Amino acid sequence: MEIGVLRRDGRTDPFFDGTAAGRLVVRRCEACDRWFAPDASGCPGCGEEDLGWAEASGAATLVTWTILPKEPPAFLALVELAEGPWLHARLDGVERADLREGLALRAAFEHPDEGESYVLFRPWTERGSVR
């Protein structure tokens, strides 16, 4: 997958520390026990603007998807982390026939030669990745 080069932006760096180590690190409000996407600007529960970072399990389910007409097709999605927040994401290792609400997914990490590591989501069963 050729995606260009990912760089840090100073605002979401702990997320990329996480991807480099194969961990899904997202935002969390300790006070409210609520999880958010890495680009969340604050907690609507308590107004905290300086959210903490915490490691999520990496387990997720498929909320909805769209397919870009590329060769090969790009499967883009909203996924729901087990901890609650939704992430915009790209799916990997899926085919059209797999796509359904609630499809079990798991974060997978890519480590390109140049630039930051990034996360994709792959179908997942108890026995491990489907493909």
Next chain:
Amino acid sequence: MGTSIVGLGMTELGRVYGRSPRRLAADAVRLAAADAGLALGDLDGLLVSHGMSGSPGIELADTLGLRDLRLLALVNSYGATAGAMVSYAAMAVLNGSATTVACVFADAPLKPKQSAGSAYNRDAPAGKAEWYGFGGMTAALGLRSVNSHYALAAQRHMARYGTTSEQLGAIAVATRRWAAGNPLAQLREPITIEDHQRSRWVSEPLHLLDCCLVSNGAVAVIVTSADRARDLARPPVHLWGWGQGHPGHRKERGSDFGLATGAAASGAAAMKMAGVTAADVDVCELYDCYTYTVLVTLEDYGFCAKGEGGAFAASGALGPGGSLPTNTGGGQLSAYYMWGMTPLSEAVIQARGDGGRRQAPSTDVILVSGNGGILDHHSTLVVSPHAKGA
């Protein structure tokens, strides 16, 4: 005492080059004042809305030479702005802070030799692209366009309720049939469901014919009291009700993103103020950035049950001769894309009986919608050729 729309000004719309958004806006306000039989000096209020161009702002008052205004503001609720502006103008007239308020939208995102799509999308940089931060990562992975965000919404509705692409196509076909009767429409050639199905994927499940146009131009309306409206040049279009809905979809477990929108709260508020129900509505002029937006809005307004918008559209209700004439000028899908001014301008034309070949048979109650962001913001107006309560 009530309020009315008394002037409508529309510049050339579409691939109109050589005029800045500010110039276009000024032209539209002048046209609206002339249409109403007013001088520019009669205006004591100006509400301004801009699109992707980020211009004009309130300096438009200076461009127009307006003096001693009692109301002047830049308003922004994205695609819900037109309805919101008109309601703020009406409230100002009702409470006496202004008497005659122009509301204008202008945009010029199209550049010569540039595709319409590129005006609204985040293109990949040339060469080896560099992307920054988490947002840059999702863009790098392919999520770069508004089209894809609406595709995510539409796909969720399809998966949950069984809505089909052919049902979305029925909206595109009905809207194009209306456009055939509108000399101002950019696309007037008839299309079929097969044409819709064959049109290229933009971001699946959205085909090209599910997506609106991109247009340059400006549209203005003038709001004043119903009393004053009686003495002006054109038949008044009376404002019966208005509402807004900003659901604040959180992107987290339990969100109804894609399934329901702010139209539910907004429509209920506007219809309550107007003293009507969905059953009383003769014509709908709905914000149709995508066919799907029309479908979900019809559901949220209560014209059919939740999840049945697809079947409702496929029944033929929306097109010429149907039970609920909708987007009678061809909407944003086929006529012109002036954000919320597209449905509002057609509502004014229909209420005045100026629709010509496309005039709807009955226009006593017209519902107008606006939608902004990714289904984040909604506004509704109820308008009529008749004074409220008359």
